[in-house]
Amino acid sequence: MASFMSERSASARLRNLPPQDVARHLGRTRRDFLRDAAGMAFGGALVSASPFVRAASLIKRRKIIVVTFGGGARDQETFAPEGQVNIPHMLGELAPQSSFFTQVTNHGILGHYVATASLATGVYETLNNFSAVPPDHPTIFEYFRKDLGRPISDAWVVAPSNGFNRIGESDSRSYGAGFGAQVILPKHLLSAASSGSKTDYAHLLHDNYETPLYAPQISGGEFELRQLENVLKLSVDNFTQHAKSLASPDELSVYIARQLMRQESPSLLWITMHDIDVAHSGAFSLYVDAIRRTDRLCAELWKAVQDEPEYAGNTTMLILPDFGRDADQDSGGNGFQHHRTGDAASRTTWMMALGQGVRHGVVYDSPIQSIDLVPSLGAMMGFSAAQAQGKPIRELL
Amino acid sequence: MLPQELHADQFSAYPAQAKRLAAAHVQAFQQLPLSFLPGLLRQLIEYDYKFPAEQAALDKELANLSSLSSAQIQEWFGGFFHLTLSSKLERVDWVNQPAVFLEQESAHLWTTHQMDAFTAAATNYGDRLQAVIGIESLPVRRLGIAVIGQGVDSCDFPLFRNLREHGTCFTHIKPDDGLALLLAAVEERAKSYPSPYRHWYIDGGQPFRTTPLLTTVSYAALGAVRENLLKFMQNEVARPGMGPEELRTNLARLLPQDLGMKQEGDAVLDRFQVKLFTEGSGTQIFSTTFAQWTAREALRRAQPLTLLVRFAPRQRQKPMDELLSGTTSSPQLDPLGSLVDADMGSYYHWINQQRLAGAERASFLVWFEGHSQALVIAPSLPRGAQSDSPMDLKSLVSLAIG
Numbered sequence: 001m002a003s004f005m006s007e008r009s010a011s012a013r014l015r016n017l018p019p020q021d022v023a024r025h026l027g028r029t030r031r032d033f034l035r036d037a038a039g040m041a042f043g044g045a046l047v048s049a050s051p052f053v054r055a056a057s058l059i060k061r062r063k064i065i066v067v068t069f070g071g072g073a074r075d076q077e078t079f080a081p082e083g084q085v086n087i088p089h090m091l092g093e094l095a096p097q098s099s100f101f102t103q104v105t106n107h108g109i110l111g112h113y114v115a116t117a118s119l120a121t122g123v124y125e126t127l128n129n130f131s132a133v134p135p136d137h138p139t140i141f142e143y144f145r146k147d148l149g150r151p152i153s154d155a156w157v158v159a160p161s162n163g164f165n166r167i168g169e170s171d172s173r174s175y176g177a178g179f180g181a182q183v184i185l186p187k188h189l190l191s192a193a194s195s196g197s198k199t200d201y202a203h204l205l206h207d208n209y210e211t212p213l214y215a216p217q218i219s220g221g222e223f224e225l226r227q228l229e230n231v232l233k234l235s236v237d238n239f240t241q242h243a244k245s246l247a248s249p250d251e252l253s254v255y256i257a258r259q260l261m262r263q264e265s266p267s268l269l270w271i272t273m274h275d276i277d278v279a280h281s282g283a284f285s286l287y288v289d290a291i292r293r294t295d296r297l298c299a300e301l302w303k304a305v306q307d308e309p310e311y312a313g314n315t316t317m318l319i320l321p322d323f324g325r326d327a328d329q330d331s332g333g334n335g336f337q338h339h340r341t342g343d344a345a346s347r348t349t350w351m352m353a354l355g356q357g358v359r360h361g362v363v364y365d366s367p368i369q370s371i372d373l374v375p376s377l378g379a380m381m382g383f384s385a386a387q388a389q390g391k392p393i394r395e396l397l
Numbered sequence: 398m399l400p401q402e403l404h405a406d407q408f409s410a411y412p413a414q415a416k417r418l419a420a421a422h423v424q425a426f427q428q429l430p431l432s433f434l435p436g437l438l439r440q441l442i443e444y445d446y447k448f449p450a451e452q453a454a455l456d457k458e459l460a461n462l463s464s465l466s467s468a469q470i471q472e473w474f475g476g477f478f479h480l481t482l483s484s485k486l487e488r489v490d491w492v493n494q495p496a497v498f499l500e501q502e503s504a505h506l507w508t509t510h511q512m513d514a515f516t517a518a519a520t521n522y523g524d525r526l527q528a529v530i531g532i533e534s535l536p537v538r539r540l541g542i543a544v545i546g547q548g549v550d551s552c553d554f555p556l557f558r559n560l561r562e563h564g565t566c567f568t569h570i571k572p573d574d575g576l577a578l579l580l581a582a583v584e585e586r587a588k589s590y591p592s593p594y595r596h597w598y599i600d601g602g603q604p605f606r607t608t609p610l611l612t613t614v615s616y617a618a619l620g621a622v623r624e625n626l627l628k629f630m631q632n633e634v635a636r637p638g639m640g641p642e643e644l645r646t647n648l649a650r651l652l653p654q655d656l657g658m659k660q661e662g663d664a665v666l667d668r669f670q671v672k673l674f675t676e677g678s679g680t681q682i683f684s685t686t687f688a689q690w691t692a693r694e695a696l697r698r699a700q701p702l703t704l705l706v707r708f709a710p711r712q713r714q715k716p717m718d719e720l721l722s723g724t725t726s727s728p729q730l731d732p733l734g735s736l737v738d739a740d741m742g743s744y745y746h747w748i749n750q751q752r753l754a755g756a757e758r759a760s761f762l763v764w765f766e767g768h769s770q771a772l773v774i775a776p777s778l779p780r781g782a783q784s785d786s787p788m789d790l791k792s793l794v795s796l797a798i799g
Contacts (some may be wrong), residue, residue: 082558109507130641158711199635217556278714279681282686285737328745331752332516334693335745337678342512 023348025363026075027103029069033079034102034363035324038095043362043395062356063315064377065305066270067298068119070160071277072321072349073291074336075329079350086291089299090352094319095361098354099395102365106323106347110339111177115322115370116159116272117167122374122388134166137387140374141168141181144268147383156266160249160274175346178215181270186252192225192241193236232259247293250275254297258304265310268381272299282337290324305355309334316358316380320351322370353396364395398487400434401427406491418459419683425462428470430477431487432502432515433522437462439495446668448594448699457530476518496649500642532754536590537702539697539759540798541750543692544707545739546700547602547763548732556736556765559744562781563614564761564774569787572767576605578790579705584610586703594665594699601688601739612666612699613690615641616684616709619670623681623740625656626674630681631645634683648675669698683711685735698748706746707766708739746773760797764790773797 034040077083079136084091108118111129118125121137141155157168165188169180226233234242246252250273256273273294279287298319305311326333327345339346351368354360357380378385379392403426408419420427426434440447441456447455465473469757483505491498496608504798506512546552548574557566580598587596587610598604609612631652633644653667654660656674674693685708692706713731743763750759760775771790774780775797 107510124510128504181757280684282677282689282712283679283683283711283734283738284741285731285734288737328748334690335748336741344514 013094023103023105024057024365025346026344026348027350027367030075030079030100030102031363031365033075033081033084034091034095034100037079037084038091038361040095040100040361040363041361042363043099044124061314062381063265063267063380064269065301065311065315065317066119066268066317066373066377067301067317068116068270068272068319069276069294069319070116071279072324072339073276073287073294074325074327074345077288077291077336079121086288087295089295090319093275093299094302094352094354097360098270098352098362099358099360100363101351101353101368101393101395102363102378103367104320104349104351104370105367106349106370106372110323110342110346112277112322113164113167114275119320119370119373120167120270121170122371122385122390124371124389132166133171135170136172138170138172138175138385139168139180140377140385141268141270142170142172142175142179143374143378143383143385144381145181146175146179148381150267151183153264154266155268155270156260156264157181157270157272158253158260159183159185159270160253161185161187164272173204173316173389184256186256187249189225189228189256190240190252193228193240193243200317210372231263232256232260233263248275248290250290250294250297254301256302257301261304261308261311261328265308271301276321279336280338282334285335287336302354309336314352314356316355318351318353318369318377319372322351324349327342358396366395368393398491400429400431403492410493411442415441415444418444422459422463422741425459425465428467429462430480430519431481431482431491433477435491435495435498435502438492439499440588442493442495443668446665448665448669449592450594450700451698458526461526461529461530473522474518476514476521479771480506480515480518481509496645500646502638504642511628524527533700535702535758537586537624537756538798539701539750539753539755540583540586540703540794541759541761542703542705542794543739543743543746543761543763544576544579544705544766545743545763546732546736546768547708548730549736549765552736552765553731554737556740556770557743557763558740560747560761560763560772560774564772564780565778565782565784566771567771567773567784567786567788567793568767569785570764570771570793571787571789572769573789574708575764575766579671579762579794580605580608582791582794583703583705584608585609590702595685595701596700596703597695597699597705599688599695599706599708600706600709601684601711605707610654612695612701614666614670614673614695615760616687619674622656622658622670623674626651627681629656651675669694675709683738684709685711685738685742688739689745692742692746693749696753697745700753704746706742708735708742710735711738729765762793762797775799 003158074217078087106115108115108124114125114127114129117127117135121135123137127133127135144150145155159167165183165185168183192292228236228239241254253271253273257269260266275290276294278290302317315362323339324346325336325339326341327343328335331341331342332341338342369390372393374388375385375390376393376396379397403423405420405423408416411419439670444455446453456581486505488548489501506515583598594612596611598611598613603617604613604615606732633639633647642676651671653671656671673691674681677690680690680722688706688708692704695701695704710730710732712728747761750761758776762773764771771793773793773796
């Protein structure tokens with residue numbers, strides 16, 4: 001009983017700490033996990049000599065791939081000792097060659113579309129999470145294309161669900177129409193390619209796991225079916241046949257991303273994965289399965305980067321969940337199932353940066369915010385994220 | 398409308414007991430902030446259909462509110478008074494539709510970045526209230542029992558991983574008649590400490606047996622209700638202009654008879670069961686989620702002295718390649734995945750039990766059904782220990798509550 005009370009006391013102590021202190025605790029715990037499991041170094045003293053400065057001459061050719069998880073995974077299922085079995089690829093292959101940020105906090109609304117939009121604008125957006133509406137502030141794609149004069153083919157988004165179809169371009173008047181990214185919704189593509197089929201896979205096409213059975217109507221500039229052939233160089237038959245060999249929507253997203261890399265070689269590619277959010281169904285085993293799948297897919301994507309001549313050696317890949325999930329001990333939630341409490345566990349996550357210009361095997365536990373991503377990418381690629389409210393992450397500059 | 402404009406007649410649409418209570422406490426309501434009051438009214442409007450433990454808690458809360466002076470109201474609700482709401486929210490019929498108000502208030506608080514302040518105000522209020530109303534004295538220590546792994550022959554991963562450090566793991570349990578022995582032990586407690594809705598049996602499949610001594614909820618018995626609900630949801634989703642918030646609001650309005658439940662049933666339990674599906678996520682699809690969520694809600698609301706939950710295999714989630722192949726087959730079960738779900742579900746069962754009064758004296762038992770592995774958390778047993786002593790489930794329950 002004494003140790004039970006001690007555990008409860010520890011948990012209570014954490015709950016009684018200010019949120020920023022809890023977030024710091026979570027971040028440092030992640031650092032310790034990584035140091036023990038992946039032999040990574042603490043990077044607090046390494047900030048001054050940036051590899052990005054040395055790599056400045058490569059800016060013109062640099063490719064950036066951002067991988068976000070729409071549906072966070074908690075430490076106990078990932079980086080904590082009991083969870084490491086679920087992420088062998090991230091822990092054993094990717095983390096040792098990455099700069100790992102242990103304390104990324106999201107102070108915005110904890111819904112997947114609005115949070116991903118916030119990641120993409122560098123501003124905590126307040127749009128309706130369940131509506132297919134564009135972000136209010138300019139997206140990274142608009143900054144990138146307008147400032148650097150890049151063509152429309154150079155910025156792409158692969159997103160999980162219909163609600164994301166407007167994420168490529170904002171409503172901001174100062175940027176206007178025409179500077180956004182093209183958005184591919186693989187599940188929508190699959191639906192279109194399979195039209196007329198009597199196959200019952202409606203639940204596969206569910207828009208999100210937060211509101212089962214709901215899918216908003218698509219409107220706006222979504223990827224058209226005919227572009228399967230023109231852009232991805234895939235026939236409808238080839239596409240549907242390949243889809244039949246895949247286990248999940250995220251596998252389909254990575255397949256599409258690889259096709260894009262081969263055919264269009266965009267300099268800015270944004271992929272949002274969503275399988276992990278099956279946690280909302282309350283089935284723990286499916287949540288863990290999805291973490292393992294996502295872990296494997298991240299490694300496959302990184303391998304694809306090495307295999308593609310246009311990307312090998314000049315690509316920086318950043319991986320981050322949009323936010324976390326509720327802690328077991330928070331009575332306002334139901335543990336891993338949701339992200340509704342707004343507690344530190346649901347707001348605090350991590351980011352992994354690897355590849356071109358990034359230090360290998362370094363852990364940073366200084367606090368950063370999810371809205372710092374866009375200004376950081378701007379500084380790395382040479383565009384100004386003028387309306388973003390985050391700050392460039394100095395460890396990446 | 399603001400709270401100070403309230404009068405008793407505005408509660409005329411409330412059920413009888415709720416109306417009486419509202420009239421008795423309307424003067425206190427008039428002093429409360431709008432950011433708080435609809436949350437209280439959402440509880441009050443359901444008063445007639447709440448479990449006795451909930452009614453007792455609400456009675457105490459209302460009595461306390463009416464006893465507070467104006468200065469104390471300012472002190473208790475300072476955090477709520479500082480929140481800024483919109484005039485649009487003031488126009489919502491929050492007396493008769495408090496849930497609609499709360500939905501919109503939640504969206505407003507998120508978008509105006511006031512959710513943390515709201516949470517802090519609510520936590521402060523909850524702590525103050527808890528200190529005033531005190532802790533319930535229990536006639537017997539609370540007992541939770543989870544039965545997991547139905548239909549699993551063997552598993553190659555360690556069970557009870559989250560619970561091991563808190564209790565003693567038993568490796569030589571005699572599984573014969575295990576479920577019958579556990580149910581008999583639960584029934585015995587119900588006979589010894591009779592009280593409505595205080596002894597529960599939740600089954601994620603077909604109940605092993607029904608017994609009038611226990612409040613019984615099962616996934617199988619609610620099959621028709623689930624089907625009716627899924628049809629309702631599909632129809633709603635197909636309606637033009639339907640959004641998730643409206644769907645949620647419409648689900649919240651559903652009554653037992655809307656989903657085909659008989660009017661002569663237990664009104665309190667029937668409403669509880671409907672809410673399991675209309676407020677739960679995944680309960681409509683997966684029996685393991687249903688069992689876990691039902692245990693959570695029973696503990697949170699009815700605060701049972703005894704709760705036995707038995708997990709059953711859920712349907713298997715088909716991977717994409719199978720869905721696309723178009724082969725139609727009857728739903729298959731996933732016993733091993735269900736064991737993983739139930740193992741975590743039993744951990745949450747224990748956590749939720751420990752949130753209730755008497756946690757330091759409570760006992761918890763989890764058994765791998767049909768097998769020799771079990772774990773017991775009890776004040777009298779060592780933590781992080783293992784016992785190889787052979788015993789049956791009856792003896793194990795005795796050890797847990799002895």
